[in-house]
Amino acid sequence: GDSVTQMEGPVTLSEEAFLTINCTYTATGYPSLFWYVQYPGEGLQLLLKATKADDKGSNKGFEATYRKETTSFHLEKGSVQVSDSAVYFCALSDRSGNQFYFGTGTSLTVIP
């Protein structure tokens, strides 16, 4: 079945460091791929998405490219801020069905 494997955390970085959170997926067909962010005590919010191979999603300085050949959708940011501290979830939507599949989440803490 479809699934998402996400880099385990927690991740701790200094402010202005480079961030990469790895995400790989298994899916039949051509899913859409997502990164969601969850701030403490809140629900998940969409950070970015890509709907087809080679698409790049971007938002708030974060980027991820849909790589069909490596079945990956790694999240990157060139310079993290303290306000980026949150839990990040990689997810895919199954276009042949009605379901979404989430990774286990990666907790990021950015220290000043």
Add this chain to the structure above:
Amino acid sequence: NAGVTQTPKFRVLKTGQSMTLLCAQDMNHEYMYWYRQDPGMGLRLIHYSVGEGTTAKGEVPDGYNVSRLKKQNFLLGLESAAPSQTSVYFCASIPAGLGSGTDTQYFGPGTRLTVL
């Protein structure tokens, strides 16, 4: 728009008690979902609905029932709560079916449930 709201925000139950969690959305979305979030396991789909009057099982449906009598509301019921159902529950919705280009989920703020 209030978006997706969940009631209650917190609840403590004793084993064997029942309760209903309410999810409401005012965006006229067709699809609605219930997830549970547990440490180290991400979000797991409990049940979902593709429209008013429809429901379907997700990955972990046992011990839960749902109803979608009105398009804007999706109820999650626990008939006989167990400690294993201690979790944070999230509701989400999307405007239309997958593949339509509108498959971004909108999440509620969550309900933290503890079963003693």
